[in-house]
Amino acid sequence: MNAPTGQRAAPDRALPALLRLTLRPPTFPHGPVSGAWWPRSDDLPAELPALIQAFDTARGRVTRLTAHRDTWTQAPCDLPVAGRTVKAAWLTSGFDPHTIRLFSYGVGHWDLLVVPPGTEAAAAARLMAAAADPALRRTATALLADEDGIPSAPGA
Template identity: 70%
Template sequence: MNPHTGTGPPPRTGVRAPSRPVRTPPRPARLALRPPTFPPGPLCGAWWPRTDDLFAELPSLTEAFDAMRGRVSRMASHRDTWPATPCDLPVPGHTVKAAWFASGFDPNMIRLFSYGVGRWDLLVVPPRTETATAARLMAAAADPALHLTASELLAAERSLHADDEAVREQGQMEQWEDEGGAPRRPWPTRGPLSTPATVTVRDPFVASRQVR
């Protein structure tokens, strides 16, 4: 073996270069969209982010739209929807410009713009929403037969929960009275769960198949 003749230290054998950290690719966006063949409504669909970190969540959303509807160049949202409100949001391959509104914009919605294609208004399902609730909201937002805004959909879902809770409490009271509790008394009546304030949606299991 020839001796080392360089001016630096002799090369060390058996030592590997430090490996670069492997970046985990973002998980696919949980997205449900209206069929493109139907006329547009107040919403084009719904997005269910996993966290409220827009820097971490927006790349997977724009990736889905880049492939299906055209590259997203800009977005708009309400200032109170996200903890951070940056003007520039880096996503794979480009940067999305952001506009933030303090009023006159639905706080439960995000608006995406694509080059020369158009815009899309999406219901933002809160990240910590239960799976069944999120499935109902996403199915409703993507249903061409419904024409509700993002805030109206969330209000309808809250009304549905309130009605379910009232029915549950009434059942518990009737069971207690049947078992010898206080004499039965009239219970305040509420409208049926199919009142106009309640959103009629597809089977949550069917909707959950759209939540990727």
């Protein structure tokens, strides 16, 4: 399944077909979020390798991440990914609980809306399209709260 894309955000062809990830085009400046990721579970050690491998290829080698502690069932500080370790920082306040931040050494960072794993497919498609749309400037929490006001994604 290809990740849904918004009308203004083209899919990133370097991403694996089964990874549910949508990114803003790299030529657009970062917004409150740079795209969205829809993991299949809340088991970050199981879900993270595919996400990291996609970012390594498409945007730059991921060296660390920051996430909200209450979003994930496990909070390891070291996550083994593709023969290396990605360091994790876990926050409980001052960080959007619906966001994961990926850092690439020398490249920058990307904040992704984390679409809850149990989200209905049509709603997830709308959320992912909105998060990748360079014209929209909403935080992850605002996107989830305003989901009813987001235009339907093509084919949704």
